Amino acid sequence: MNELFEEEFQFNQASRPNWEHGAAHRNLITGYLTELAESSGGRLCVLGAGNCNDLDLQKLSEVYSEIHLVDLDESALKYAVEFQSISENPAIHQHVLDLTGVGDSLAVFKSDHQGEDALQEIIDALSVSQADKLPGPFDVVCSTCILSQLILQVVHAVGETHPRFEELIVSVRGQHFRTALDLIGEGGAGLIVSDFVSSESAADLKDVPDFQFTQYLSQLLSSRNFFHGVHPGLLFAQLKGDSPLAKLVEDVEMLHPWRWNLGARQYAVAGLRFHRRNAE
Numbered sequence: 001m002n003e004l005f006e007e008e009f010q011f012n013q014a015s016r017p018n019w020e021h022g023a024a025h026r027n028l029i030t031g032y033l034t035e036l037a038e039s040s041g042g043r044l045c046v047l048g049a050g051n052c053n054d055l056d057l058q059k060l061s062e063v064y065s066e067i068h069l070v071d072l073d074e075s076a077l078k079y080a081v082e083f084q085s086i087s088e089n090p091a092i093h094q095h096v097l098d099l100t101g102v103g104d105s106l107a108v109f110k111s112d113h114q115g116e117d118a119l120q121e122i123i124d125a126l127s128v129s130q131a132d133k134l135p136g137p138f139d140v141v142c143s144t145c146i147l148s149q150l151i152l153q154v155v156h157a158v159g160e161t162h163p164r165f166e167e168l169i170v171s172v173r174g175q176h177f178r179t180a181l182d183l184i185g186e187g188g189a190g191l192i193v194s195d196f197v198s199s200e201s202a203a204d205l206k207d208v209p210d211f212q213f214t215q216y217l218s219q220l221l222s223s224r225n226f227f228h229g230v231h232p233g234l235l236f237a238q239l240k241g242d243s244p245l246a247k248l249v250e251d252v253e254m255l256h257p258w259r260w261n262l263g264a265r266q267y268a269v270a271g272l273r274f275h276r277r278n279a280e
């Protein structure tokens with residue numbers, strides 16, 4: 001049993017009964033994806049779909065001809081389609097896979113206290129996009145609150161004090177963006193959604209009024225209170241400026257951050273919306 005994956009399964013199991021709490025978050029993401037369907041339409045792929053508490057699958061199935069849900073956790077996907085009464089809809093496709101391809105190696109690295117060579121192999125493997133494992137290209141690709149989890153697996157496997165920790169995080173983040181982009185067909189669209197801090201380390205997140213929310217988040221970010229590797233500015237930088245991926249995209253837009261209510265805990269969430277450029 002992969003200990004790192006087991007933590008994901010447990011988190012998904014525990015967060016299942018949050019359909020009601022998550023309504024605002026779900027409506028926002030479903031709304032963004034519905035708008036993108038109007039400009040792009042066709043086939044949607046969701047990375048980190050899990051319980052799908054953040055997707056109204058019935059609404060999305062009215063605007064997309066195919067919806068591909070991707071996650072490590074088969075039971076979460078099964079729960080999602082049954083809970084939303086959409087399991088019989090032929091437009092829904094489930095794909096159970098590790099979106100880094102290195103989850104098992106990370107778990108072995110952790111349990112067997114492996115050395116430098118094993119870590120180098122992991123870093124090398126992270127340079128490979130995982131898009132070939134899915135039936136792309138898609139018209140719209142959405143990554144939904146999975147990136148912080150992918151990075152958390154590195155935190156748990158290697159530890160924050162490891163000399164190559166930062167390099168690993170950069171590799172995981174880079175691979176995830178590369179995979180998402182490789183899955184989008186020319187002219188298609190992407191939506192990367194990432195939680196970046198929670199009320200566990202920022203207790204006022206739950207109570208701060210909407211009009212002070214952005215200012216509050218700026219304070220958190222400047223005091224370095226955010227999850228490893230997912231500072232919204234860093235996410236934006238993946239697709240802007242000198243980044244190797246920047247030339248593949250256009251209309252890159254940082255959405256207004258919002259709150260994701262997960263019952264006992266709340267998260268601040270960043271969103272990036274963009275289009276894949278046509279080849280010249």
Ligand SMILES: C[S@@+](CC[C@H](N)C(=O)[O-])C[C@H]1O[C@@H](n2cnc3c(N)ncnc32)[C@H](O)[C@@H]1O
Binds near residue numbers: 055076103149
């Ligand atoms: C925070 S949850 C996303 C929330 C989910 N969309 C929902 O509303 O229920 C992150 C998801 O990423 C999945 N995940 C984590 N690591 C993964 C990996 N290496 N490959 C594929 N999925 C992974 C987890 O199983 C989990 O379902």
